[in-house]
Amino acid sequence: MTNALETVAVGKRYGRRWALNDCTLSVPAGRVVGLVGPNGAGKTTLLHLAVGLLQPSAGSVEVLGERPGSGPEALARMGFLAQDSPAYARLTVAQHLQMGAWLNPRWDGEFAAQRVADLGLDTKQRAGTLSGGQRAQLALTLAVAKRPELLLLDEPVASLDPLARREFLQTLMEVVAAHGVTVVLSSHLITDLERVCDYLVVLDNGQVALTGDVEDLLASHHLLTGPRRDSDAMPSGMTVVEESHVERQSTMLVRADGPILDPTWTVTPVTLDDLVLAYMRQARDSSTASRRSLAVAQ
């Protein structure tokens, strides 16, 4: 199977700061990928590199088998929704659709018109007077009507109320079901991602902290509680992601190859939330630890 997005040791530097550093990941085609990580982790930078709005300072990026920004053909194959779903405030809904038709070689005008009608948008209304949810839906309609193979969405639902958020995701999932487009969306709302994503990429501090199929990740991680023991004494095939100990009890989030058979552990399945937070904390702790050891070395 081909990859929709592939980066090899990619880095992006702003002045002296690396927003992305030695970041290698691949996103299989046909998936809905959740891109998560704390603010400043490099999510937006990664999306901008994929669209071709930015050029990498190191490494390489390939989108649908091509270098991004290599020409209008490459652009026609992807749709991008920047943060806050920007629209032209003074243009009407109809003018947005008209512009979409002029600018995009594979424009699906029928879909766009149908979608706008289904959403109950007034085509004569200026985009500046639409609600946040309506504007997001309009922007999504434009991005989808160009018939991309890959849809990149930068925090598309962050500023929407819960109902508008749900409606936006419903539209998005209908599009995925009907056209099999690959989607990469960044978000802080993990409960939303849990519903819609089947693939996860956790970025932290410009690097990939975790990546994989959501179901595989959830099935291979467990929360263990039991009598206190040392994490070094865990059986092989088990990796401790996070641990905490009190006097007589240990709690560990582990990644395991097989089922946990040791009866002294109480095994609880993990949620996507637990998993993402554990890996983000792990990445943060290791970066503070390396800063600390640097300070000692100096």
Added chain:
Amino acid sequence: MIEFHLDPGSGVATYLQLVQQVRQALRLGLLEPGDRLPTAQQVVAALAINPNTVLKAYRDLEREGLVRARPGLGTFVVGTLPRTDPTAQAKFRRSMASWLRTARDAGLGQDEIEAIYRTAMRDAFERGDEGVA
């Protein structure tokens, strides 16, 4: 036709919730052979979930011989599940009740009994799954 719903807090994988709801509907007689399941697109539009999740659930049901996908037409119920037999249910409940009394008389508390139950469930079903796979 049935309508799916989700319990996000249950900790049960979404596709498994869909599978369980179809099985339950079969057991209750809400679904019968010949009935059509909602299309992936309908489920997706209603629940805002990933279409692959729905397809995975339907594939699982197909593997069990409960439904069959007809290209271009939809997914149809072809199998049946035995209606839950009230006599059998009553029998197991009685033996469980007597086991619980023995455990309580031996000094076990409710929490301990629940821990034993959870571990035993895990042993029985995780090993059972391995046998099938």
